Amino acid sequence: MSDIVVVGSLNMDMVVNVPHIPAVGETLLATDIHHYAGGKGANQAVAAARLGAKVSMIGRVGKDKNGELLLKNLRDNNIDVSGMEIDEDMSGTAFINVDPLGDNNIVVYPGANNKITIDQIERHRSIIENSKICILQLEIPYNVVKYVVDLCYEKGVKVIFNPAPALEGIEDELIKKTYILVPNETELAMMSGKIEFIMDNIEDLSRKVYSRGCENLIVTLGNKGSLYVKDGCLKYFESKKVKAVDTTAAGDSFVGGLAVGLVEGKSIEESIKFATFVSALAVTKNGAQDSLPNRLEVEEFIN
Numbered sequence: 001m002s003d004i005v006v007v008g009s010l011n012m013d014m015v016v017n018v019p020h021i022p023a024v025g026e027t028l029l030a031t032d033i034h035h036y037a038g039g040k041g042a043n044q045a046v047a048a049a050r051l052g053a054k055v056s057m058i059g060r061v062g063k064d065k066n067g068e069l070l071l072k073n074l075r076d077n078n079i080d081v082s083g084m085e086i087d088e089d090m091s092g093t094a095f096i097n098v099d100p101l102g103d104n105n106i107v108v109y110p111g112a113n114n115k116i117t118i119d120q121i122e123r124h125r126s127i128i129e130n131s132k133i134c135i136l137q138l139e140i141p142y143n144v145v146k147y148v149v150d151l152c153y154e155k156g157v158k159v160i161f162n163p164a165p166a167l168e169g170i171e172d173e174l175i176k177k178t179y180i181l182v183p184n185e186t187e188l189a190m191m192s193g194k195i196e197f198i199m200d201n202i203e204d205l206s207r208k209v210y211s212r213g214c215e216n217l218i219v220t221l222g223n224k225g226s227l228y229v230k231d232g233c234l235k236y237f238e239s240k241k242v243k244a245v246d247t248t249a250a251g252d253s254f255v256g257g258l259a260v261g262l263v264e265g266k267s268i269e270e271s272i273k274f275a276t277f278v279s280a281l282a283v284t285k286n287g288a289q290d291s292l293p294n295r296l297e298v299e300e301f302i303n
């Protein structure tokens with residue numbers, strides 16, 4: 001039995017360093033290439049596992065070398081992979097160009113992530129039913145996310161839903177069955193129906209999204225911290241002052257930290273404080289999963 005189950009994506013991130021971001025029709029020689037295990041689902045699972053929680057992952061990888069590496073990475077992080085399945089399609093792959101200033105552009109081929117079905121969820125439903133918390137994002141098919149939320153609601157498993165990447169058309173019914181909704185500013189704007197937005201508006205947008213039926217809403221605000229909305233009350237949690245070098249996976253580390261706080265019996269506010277420490281540490285290191293801190297690092301940072 002796991003504390004936390006993550007139903008979500010795994011990607012191999014192929015990062016190439018380029019002299020500049022290529023223009024249409026241009027061919028460039030890269031100066032370096034690296035591959036890293038990524039995908040929002042896997043990042044959040046690893047974030048929670050490094051903090052000491054018992055974590056299971058339900059997802060899908062391809063019958064290829066990357067699939068093997070992605071599974072090995074979960075195992076190396078003590079994550080139960082009995083809910084993982086292998087697909088004929090390729091493993092999810094993110095192609096990331098990074099220029100010398102650190103700016104990037106990214107193309108993601110979802111591959112096996114898009115092949116998760118309700119049948120797969122049914123085969124592993126006992127993992128979900130026996131978990132305290134289920135974490136979901138939007139890098140797998142929406143109908144599967146909805147099905148898992150319904151299952152969790154029926155079985156009393158608390159859902160943390162990180163609606164990333166931003167998607168139009170998320171239904172109120174799904175929001176109402178979610179225990180904590182955790183969008184960033186872009187995803188919040190999308191869920192409020194307002195794609196263009198200004199920062200001053202964040203409280204209005206938060207109230208608007210909350211009124212769609214949220215039980216708890218936490219909006220992550222990058223280096224400004226986060227905003228917790230509950231029953232018409234808005235409370236800010238300032239970020240920790242650190243020297244940020246790479247904010248990749250800040251949101252994923254925050255979600256992992258939040259879930260771990262909750263399974264350990266902390267209140268939502270205490271869990272947000274814990275997640276704020278975790279995510280601050282994550283931005284002090286390069287990379288996605290490479291930057292996710294372990295429990296000891298977080299405890300030392302807190303004390």
Ligand code: ATP
Binds near residue numbers: 240
């Ligand atoms: P990503 O997509 O890169 O994973 P995100 O947009 O989902 O990130 P953010 O809102 O950028 O998530 O960040 C999540 C949390 O990480 C914030 O609420 C904050 O607590 C912490 N954080 C982000 N950037 C910084 C920073 N520069 N310094 C300290 N903490 C930060």
